[in-house]
Amino acid sequence: MASFHSWAAHGPKQKLVPYEFDPGPIGVEEVEVAVEHCGLCHSDLSLLNNDWGRSQYPLVPGHEVIGRVVAVGEQAKGVKIGDHVGIGWTAGSCMHCALCLSGNQHLCRSAQRTIIGHAGGFADRVRAHWAWTIPLPSTLDATTAGPLLCGGITVFNPFVLHSVSPTARVGVVGIGGLGHLALKFANAWGCEVTAFTSSESKSDEAKAMGAHYVASSRDVNSIQAQALSLDFLLVTANVPLEWGALLGTLKPKGQMHFVGVVLEQIPVQARDLISGERKLSGSPTGSPVAIARMLDFAARHHIAPTVERFPMSQVNEAVAHLDGGKARYRIILDVDFK
Ligand SMILES: NC(=O)c1ccc[n+]([C@@H]2O[C@H](COP(=O)([O-])OP(=O)(O)OC[C@H]3O[C@@H](n4cnc5c(N)ncnc54)[C@H](OP(=O)(O)O)[C@@H]3O)[C@@H](O)[C@H]2O)c1
Numbered sequence: 613m614a615s616f617h618s619w620a621a622h623g624p625k626q627k628l629v630p631y632e633f634d635p636g637p638i639g640v641e642e643v644e645v646a647v648e649h650c651g652l653c654h655s656d657l658s659l660l661n662n663d664w665g666r667s668q669y670p671l672v673p674g675h676e677v678i679g680r681v682v683a684v685g686e687q688a689k690g691v692k693i694g695d696h697v698g699i700g701w702t703a704g705s706c707m708h709c710a711l712c713l714s715g716n717q718h719l720c721r722s723a724q725r726t727i728i729g730h731a732g733g734f735a736d737r738v739r740a741h742w743a744w745t746i747p748l749p750s751t752l753d754a755t756t757a758g759p760l761l762c763g764g765i766t767v768f769n770p771f772v773l774h775s776v777s778p779t780a781r782v783g784v785v786g787i788g789g790l791g792h793l794a795l796k797f798a799n800a801w802g803c804e805v806t807a808f809t810s811s812e813s814k815s816d817e818a819k820a821m822g823a824h825y826v827a828s829s830r831d832v833n834s835i836q837a838q839a840l841s842l843d844f845l846l847v848t849a850n851v852p853l854e855w856g857a858l859l860g861t862l863k864p865k866g867q868m869h870f871v872g873v874v875l876e877q878i879p880v881q882a883r884d885l886i887s888g889e890r891k892l893s894g895s896p897t898g899s900p901v902a903i904a905r906m907l908d909f910a911a912r913h914h915i916a917p918t919v920e921r922f923p924m925s926q927v928n929e930a931v932a933h934l935d936g937g938k939a940r941y942r943i944i945l946d947v948d949f950k
Pocket residue numbers: 652653654655658762763766785786787788789790791808809810811814829830848849850851870871872873874895896897934939941
């Protein structure tokens with residue numbers, strides 16, 4: 613009987629403990645991956661804490677997986693044993709609904725999320741549907757690529773979805789795991805980039821990562837100094853902020869786009885949208901093709917996450933580091949099961 617070794621939480625806000633389980637026979641369209649590295653996303657933390665009310669325990673987190681294919685189901689396509697691949701937020705989708713057939717598999721109503729009712733990448737092995745097992749470009753550094761599979765696609769896809777022009781002035785709110793990648797992508801896309809951060813200590817690093825300007829994300833005066841200057845404002849923070857002032861940084865026709873899961877309601881004055889024909893929007897990760905294109909773009913522009921590394925056996929220390937707001941800028945866990 614096969615058994616997978618993993619780190620799992622058995623209830624909300626509990627520490628992760630070693631957890632061994634029998635995954636059963638591999639599905640005909642599934643791929644099994646031997647995990648090498650896995651990023652730690654804030655969504656892992658939110659699910660560990662059951663902040664979204666949809667966690668299932670035991671919960672094996674980890675959805676920024678890098679590893680090698682070690683087994684393939686009889687009808688798996690596109691990948692073969694030995695391939696270096698990545699798996700992100702989604703591990704499967706129905707492949708026959710209108711969303712799947714139109715290339716929007718990430719929006720499939722019956723998509724299997726990698727860490728909800730499915731064991732994620734804080735493990736020695738993880739499985740996913742072949743279409744969601746994304747081959748890595750050979751020129752991409754596999755040791756740091758993991759965070760691209762969730763954080764990367766989440767901040768890259770809005771540029772594609774909303775046709776952000778390379779001449780656009782773009783703001784990024786929150787310079788954490790997602791936000792620091794957004795600075796790198798926006799700069800490579802050609803945009804003029806403003807980082808909005810609550811951490812003064814991140815200012816120089818934000819500039820090194822692609823920001824042309826840095827402003828406070830909490831101080832209203834600092835935000836208002838950017839009034840009417842931005843075409844696109846990407847919000848990666850997940851806390852209540854001065855939304856009216858942030859909306860005011862948009863030029864007429866500008867757009868404020870949410871990827872950070874702010875749990876509180878976001879109050880907005882209708883007149884602030886109406887008068888300048890401004891837009892509000894949001895998006896989740898992206899389709900398999902979008903992920904593959906993002907990986908190609910990252911490889912071509914030498915975009916790599918800025919990471920801190922922990923052995924997977926120190927996963928609880930890593931989670932505490934992220935929870936304490938200390939991650940600079942994404943944590944990667946390296947597999948070390950004995
Ligand atoms: N839409 C999607 O599909 C998707 C995908 C992945 C993640 N997410 C969500 O995106 C959010 C960010 O994820 P992440 O992994 O980037 O998290 P993270 O690494 O913890 O970064 C969040 C950043 O938000 C800012 N922030 C945190 N607390 C703050 C406070 N009290 N006041 C002001 N700013 C604060 C900080 O940036 P500064 O230090 O610069 O202020 C922090 O680095 C989470 O809600 C996550 O669940 C969504």
